[in-house]
Amino acid sequence: MIKRVMIILAMLLMTTSCFSNKTTNEFQEIYGVKSDLVNRMSYEEFLSFTEKNTCVVFIGDEDNTTKDLANIFCETLCECDVNKAHFVKTEDITDDKLLEIFEVDNLNYPIIVAYKVGELVGYYDSETKQANLKKYIDDLIHQAYPTVCTDAC
Numbered sequence: 007m008i009k010r011v012m013i014i015l016a017m018l019l020m021t022t023s024c025f026s027n028k029t030t031n032e033f034q035e036i037y038g039v040k041s042d043l044v045n046r047m048s049y050e051e052f053l054s055f056t057e058k059n060t061c062v063v064f065i066g067d068e069d070n071t072t073k074d075l076a077n078i079f080c081e082t083l084c085e086c087d088v089n090k091a092h093f094v095k096t097e098d099i100t101d102d103k104l105l106e107i108f109e110v111d112n113l114n115y116p117i118i119v120a121y122k123v124g125e126l127v128g129y130y131d132s133e134t135k136q137a138n139l140k141k142y143i144d145d146l147i148h149q150a151y152p153t154v155c156t157d158a159c
Contacts, residue, residue, distance in 0.1 A: 033093050036068055037076035043083050044076075044091045049098040058124040062147055064093040066116030071132065075116050078140050086147045118143060120150035 033044040044064060047055065052063060064079055066072040083091055096115050104113055108129060119129040127149040136142040 033064075033076070037073045039076050039080045041080035041084060043089060044080065044093050047092045047094060049094055049100060052092070052094050053103060055092075056119075056121045056124065056126075060122045060150055061120075062088065062091045062150055063119050063121075064091065064116065065096060065099075065119065066093070067096045072116040075118075075139075079118060079143060082140055082143045082147060086144060086151065088147060088151055118146060120146045122150045 031042055031044070032046050033039065034042060047063075055061065056063070062083070064076065066076070079091075099113075105111065107126060108119075114131040114133040117129055117131045120127045128146050130143060130146060134142070
């Protein structure tokens with residue numbers, strides 16, 4: 007009987023310590039999301055990384071509209087089986103390079119941008135009007151990371 011109690015206590019301590027050591031990343035802290043798939047990158051890293059890589063990047067600040075979009079973004083990443091995405095804080099943007107990249111006169115944050123092997127394949131900004139925002143973001147992510155079909159398809 008004492009052995010069982012000791013085993014149960016040991017299991018509880020191990021389980022509790024696992025949960026108490028779990029850390030959150032900056033995206034989770036800022037936007038209150040559960041997913042840890044989105045990691046911060048500097049604006050300079052964003053500019054150089056997107057020149058030749060495939061990625062999806064969330065650009066935003068800390069308002070409620072952005073938090074709502076961050077939740078939809080993370081849900082969609084999980085559903086699309088994307089295991090890593092990035093974010094850039096708007097305060098890190100130091101020049102007008104994004105205006106040139108997106109070929110626009112002004113930026114409407116928050117923005118979700120998708121690149122495939124260095125090519126801009128699409129983006130969402132707060133001016134994009136969509137009846138089904140989640141589907142639009144899903145399609146955007148799939149432009150960067152197309153589903154690989156196997157014989158099971």
